[in-house]
Amino acid sequence: MKPMARRAATLALTCSALAASTIGVVGGGQAFAASAPASSTTTAFPPLNRAVLQAAIQTRPTDGAAGAIVRVAEPGQLWQGATTDGETGRPIPPNAHFHIGSISKTFETVVILQLAAEGRIDLDQSVQHYLPGLLPDTFAPITVRNLITFTSGLPDVDEGAPALTADQAIADRYGYRTFDQIIQQTLRPTGRPWPGPHFAPGTEQEYNSLGFRIGGALIEQMTGHSYRQEVTDRILRPLHLTQTTVPEADPVMPKPYLHGYMTDDEGAAVDVSEQGGDPSNMISTPADLDHFISALMQGRLLPPAQQNELFTLPLNSQGQPVPFVGGTSCPKVACFGAGLMSTRLPNGEVLWGKTGHDDGYANGMFATRDLSIRAVYSVSNLSLDFGAPTPLSNRLIAAVLTPAVLTPAS
Numbered sequence: 001m002k003p004m005a006r007r008a009a010t011l012a013l014t015c016s017a018l019a020a021s022t023i024g025v026v027g028g029g030q031a032f033a034a035s036a037p038a039s040s041t042t043t044a045f046p047p048l049n050r051a052v053l054q055a056a057i058q059t060r061p062t063d064g065a066a067g068a069i070v071r072v073a074e075p076g077q078l079w080q081g082a083t084t085d086g087e088t089g090r091p092i093p094p095n096a097h098f099h100i101g102s103i104s105k106t107f108e109t110v111v112i113l114q115l116a117a118e119g120r121i122d123l124d125q126s127v128q129h130y131l132p133g134l135l136p137d138t139f140a141p142i143t144v145r146n147l148i149t150f151t152s153g154l155p156d157v158d159e160g161a162p163a164l165t166a167d168q169a170i171a172d173r174y175g176y177r178t179f180d181q182i183i184q185q186t187l188r189p190t191g192r193p194w195p196g197p198h199f200a201p202g203t204e205q206e207y208n209s210l211g212f213r214i215g216g217a218l219i220e221q222m223t224g225h226s227y228r229q230e231v232t233d234r235i236l237r238p239l240h241l242t243q244t245t246v247p248e249a250d251p252v253m254p255k256p257y258l259h260g261y262m263t264d265d266e267g268a269a270v271d272v273s274e275q276g277g278d279p280s281n282m283i284s285t286p287a288d289l290d291h292f293i294s295a296l297m298q299g300r301l302l303p304p305a306q307q308n309e310l311f312t313l314p315l316n317s318q319g320q321p322v323p324f325v326g327g328t329s330c331p332k333v334a335c336f337g338a339g340l341m342s343t344r345l346p347n348g349e350v351l352w353g354k355t356g357h358d359d360g361y362a363n364g365m366f367a368t369r370d371l372s373i374r375a376v377y378s379v380s381n382l383s384l385d386f387g388a389p390t391p392l393s394n395r396l397i398a399a400v401l402t403p404a405v406l407t408p409a410s
Contacts, residue, residue: 045347045373048077049403056392056399057081057377063391065362066261066269066380067092071286072400073374080286085259085380087269095285097243097257098378099275101356103289103365104282105212109148109339110296111219111230113306116144120222123148123309130218136187138196144218146201147211148338151314151322153203154210155195157186167265173359176249176276179217179227186210198326205314205334206326216280227279239295244284251275254283260360263382272360281358286376289365293353293376297369309338311352311369345401349373357381362390373400 053072059065066086071094072079080094115121126141127134135142139154146152164172177185187210188194198206216227223230228246236244245254251274261269284292299307313334314322324330335342343351343366351373353366362381367374379390 045074046401046403048072048074048079049399050079050081052399052403053079053396054081056395057083059083059086059392063379064263064381064383065390065392066382067258068377068379068392069094069096069098069258069286070377070396071095071290071375072396073290074372087259087261087271092258093256095243095287096378097254097283097285098363099260099273099358099361100282100284100289100363100365100378101358101361102209102212103284103354103356103363104280105209105356106296106339106354106365107231107235107282107292108212108215108219108227108280109310110301111234112144112148112215113302113309113338114234115219115222117303117306121218127214127218131214131221134183134214134217136194138194140197140201142201142211144215145309145338147215147218148309149312149314150205150208150211150336151202151334152208152211153197153199153201153206154208154214155186155198156207157182157209157213158189159186159195160189160192165265166263169359170262170264170270170272173272173275174251177278179213179220179279182213182278183210183217202314202322203316204322205324205330205336207329207336212280213278216278231282235292235301239291239300241284241288241292244282244288244292246279246282248279248281249276257283258361258378258380260358260380261382262360269382275359277358286378289376290374293365293367293374294371297352297367297371297374310340311342312337313342347401362393364393375400 057068057070059067067083069082069092070080082092082094084091112121116123121144123145124143126143127147128141142152142154186195219227219230228248231246235241253273257273259271260273262272264270295301313336316322321333324332324334329341330336340352340354345351349368349372351366351368353364355364357363360381361378363378365376375396377393377396379392381390
């Protein structure tokens with residue numbers, strides 16, 4: 001199994017200059033905020049400054065990183081950057097493959113929303129209805145919408161299990177578990193108490209990966225197909241994302257790839273690029289993820305009603321945003337819609353997207369709804385701490401938003 005930090009991994013793409021948003025949408029079954037409408041005109045961002053961007057992504061000793069690849073675009077402008085690999089000294093190809101981690105949650109959400117559009121899944125129906133016996137009786141009914149909006153109240157993957165050391169995590173990196181194995185080993189563990197709900201479904205928002213493992217099992221149950229087949233047939237093939245794969249238990253990385261490293265207990269960097277995980281693991285490139293989020297924002301993957309769910313932030317019965325608990329991804333109140341998180345920029349625009357981690361990788365994929373700015377990055381992450389913002393991603397945002405006040409040496 002992967003270390004607990006990897007399973008709970010999420011990272012708000014913020015820096016000290018950014019304040020997260022409280023915006024939202026209409027939904028069914030429980031109260032939701034109203035959607036922030038997509039801009040009718042494209043917002044003017046500063047022109048991309050290539051020298052400043054390249055300087056921003058250069059890894060520094062305090063970054064805990066071995067290298068990075070980045071793709072940033074504005075209408076009529078595209079910049080792709082990369083560093084050298086700090087362990088090998090070799091240049092990293094700008095469109096190298098990498099493990100995308102929890103960015104796969106956005107792909108999964110799209111599949112679930114497509115099934116909802118087809119009438120095969122009711123977002124307001126409970127997990128217990130679709131998958132009877134999966135959850136212990138201690139859990140109140142949890143809707144499918146609760147799963148994809150992080151409002152389920154479920155414990156996270158392997159909650160209560162002893163934390164792995166760096167050496168243990170590295171040695172265990174090839175481990176692979178099915179959705180059912182993850183669910184059962186989390187909710188009905190052997191040798192420790194079974195975890196219970198964190199809160200009543202729909203009353204709070206908390207980052208959670210177990211809900212998406214259950215969502216993956218739901219996709220397979222309702223379609224009779226593997227998660228990989230559904231993602232491939234519904235998203236990868238129609239969008240011609242030829243460099244994106246759902247490898248399942250195959251640890252081999254397609255070339256070229258960004259090498260992911262982890263620091264062992266002796267302080268040495270170990271290449272963990274080849275790794276296992278679970279059926280929702282995905283590998284992609286900056287160009288493919290840029291294409292994916294562009295198509296998503298353009299409404300090319302979902303009908304309008306389901307598209308609206310992406311930007312739906314949950315409200316309580318009094319019409320106020322539900323509190324965000326148990327982490328720092330959101331600033332006290334909900335910032336996640338269905339499979340996407342929101343971050344308000346100083347100019348008032350809102351970025352929507354998703355971060356993700358796998359062993360040795362810290363990634364992000366973000367865009368405004370009008371695609372006036374979009375960015376994808378992957379950092380070869382040496383640290384086991386997946387909870388803190390990467391300094392490089394913060395510098396990247398600053399380089400995009402305020403290049404005039406930065407110099408290449410900043």
